[in-house]
Each structure stands twice: as C-alpha cells, then as structure tokens.
Amino acid sequence: MLLSWKQMVLLSFIGCLGGELLFHGPVFVSEPRDSMAPVGAADQRVTFNCEARGNPAPHYRWQLNGSDIDLGVESHYSLDGGDLVVVNPLRDRDAGSYQCFATNALGTIVSREAKLQFAYLENFKTRMRSAVSVREGQGVVLLCGPPPHAGELSYAWIFNEYPSFVEEDGRRFISQETGHLYVAKVEPSDVGNYTCVVTSAVTAARVLGSPTPLMLRADGRKLRVERRRI
Known part of the structure; x- marks a missing residue:
C-alpha cells in the first residue's frame, strides 16, 4: 500500500537524520532481456531477470502481454527473488512480452519489455x-x-x-x-x-x-x- 504524503514527508525527514535510514522508491539494478527457447524441448527453463533496490525492500509481480501472471494458479511460473522462471515453456501459452513491476511503499517502477520467442526450423x-x-x-x-x-x-x-x-x-x-x-x-x-x-x-x-x-x-x-x- 502506498503511503500518504504526510508519511512520505516524515520518512524523508527521518532519512535525513541517518544515512542508513534513508527511504527511497525502487530503482532497477537489472531488467529482463529477450529470450529464445527451442520448440518442443523437454526440461527447459527460461529465466527473466529482475532486481531492484529500494527502502523498504521492493516486492515483485510480472505481466505477460499486459495481463498479470497469477503465480498461485499458473504453476509453471515461479519467482526467484525478483526473477521470473518459466518451466517447460510452450509457444501457444508462453510466447509474448514480459514486464517486471517492482513496488515498495514509495512507488512502483516498470521494466522494459522482454520477449519470449520460440526457435524452429x-x-x-x-x-x-x-x-x-x-x-x-x-x-x-x-x-x-x-x-x-x-x-x-x-x-x-x-x-x-x-x-x-x-x-x-x-x-x-x-x-x-x-x-x-x-x-x-x-x-x-x-x-x-x-x-x-x-x-x-x-x-x-x-x-x-x-x-x-x-x-x-x-x-x-x-x-x-x-x-x-x-
């Protein structure tokens, strides 16, 4: 949940009093890149990297083609820190553009799009x-x-x-x-x-x-x- 402007002012004031207590919104350290997976290959794992620093520490969510990925329902997706891991990706199900969202109490940032494509010949x-x-x-x-x-x-x-x-x-x-x-x-x-x-x-x-x-x-x-x- 985002903080009110009064809480943000208070946090900023506290941050000025001690460097280690400095609060700030998330900033990306790494963003996802395009990936290519073989069609029909068994035991494949595709990982999209996403890491952000912030105080409080950010949490992450992902979208595929503009829709939120529900990790509780879609079991072939999982999070490793902020990284999204896709297990045994399928072209009809998983191809498209992925984006990472990093959020803390001071705001949300959105990564660049990363495409998952499938190689075939x-x-x-x-x-x-x-x-x-x-x-x-x-x-x-x-x-x-x-x-x-x-x-x-x-x-x-x-x-x-x-x-x-x-x-x-x-x-x-x-x-x-x-x-x-x-x-x-x-x-x-x-x-x-x-x-x-x-x-x-x-x-x-x-x-x-x-x-x-x-x-x-x-x-x-x-x-x-x-x-x-x-």
Whole structure:
C-alpha cells in the first residue's frame, strides 16, 4: 500500500537524520532481456531477470502481454527473488512480452519489455531446382532460400555427396546472412550438384534443400544464368 504524503514527508525527514535510514522508491539494478527457447524441448527453463533496490525492500509481480501472471494458479511460473522462471515453456501459452513491476511503499517502477520467442526450423519444400549454366572463368551465385524458421541459422553447402562440404577459399564464399554460395572464376572442377544445408543455432535441427546442378556452357555466347525462384 502506498503511503500518504504526510508519511512520505516524515520518512524523508527521518532519512535525513541517518544515512542508513534513508527511504527511497525502487530503482532497477537489472531488467529482463529477450529470450529464445527451442520448440518442443523437454526440461527447459527460461529465466527473466529482475532486481531492484529500494527502502523498504521492493516486492515483485510480472505481466505477460499486459495481463498479470497469477503465480498461485499458473504453476509453471515461479519467482526467484525478483526473477521470473518459466518451466517447460510452450509457444501457444508462453510466447509474448514480459514486464517486471517492482513496488515498495514509495512507488512502483516498470521494466522494459522482454520477449519470449520460440526457435524452429521447417523442412525445405520438395521441388527440383533448375540447373545453373555459366561460362568457364566467370562467377556465379547459387541461391539457398532457407525454409520458414525463427532463430539464428548457419549455412553450409554439400558438393555432390555428403560429407563433401564446400570449403571457403579465395574463390568460394558462403554468406551467413542469406545462405547463398558465391563462386568466382568457375573451373571445370566446380561442375556438379550443390546442396544447401541449414542448421538452427538454437535447436541444432538441420535440413537440406534439393540439389542445384552447376554446368559449364560449351559455347562462346554471352553468359545467361538460369535460375528458378526458390
């Protein structure tokens, strides 16, 4: 319960008489940060940090998407000090924005929002990829086109058959932003099938796309690269 203005004045006066008795409203020491949890993982715990100092010592409550979390009813939530612990979070139930409220007799402060998101990686759609034709000595880009996902990804490419992975060097580069494979000054030894491999950094799930054939043009005509939208 908040104090009346007379009580607040009295507390402030007492605080001036002795430093150790100084009363003040809550001030955050730490606030929650965004978190990412794997979809469907067992025995998972997500912790949102919240700590405030104040005199009197503050107490805490939390909201999810603007609604109070009832710790007495929703047993998969618990408080550890001011931290909110979510046990075995589910996307349909627990995804969203969390906020911490720290309160003492002198006031309430509200933390920044922290989002709980869930990482997943779907399979590539099963479809044939068109061959890419290029003249020897010219460059080419092979498109990856990752499937629907959430969370950070990493990319690699298989050349012809697993486990023959493309090694980056002065001619070959794999973008970890898009997954595309860049090959400069194509040589006859580059001809073959290239398969994009996508891995979730959160769930460790891995999926493979359909192979993209790379061929050399035998004629001397101007380069025409054939690509199929992925």
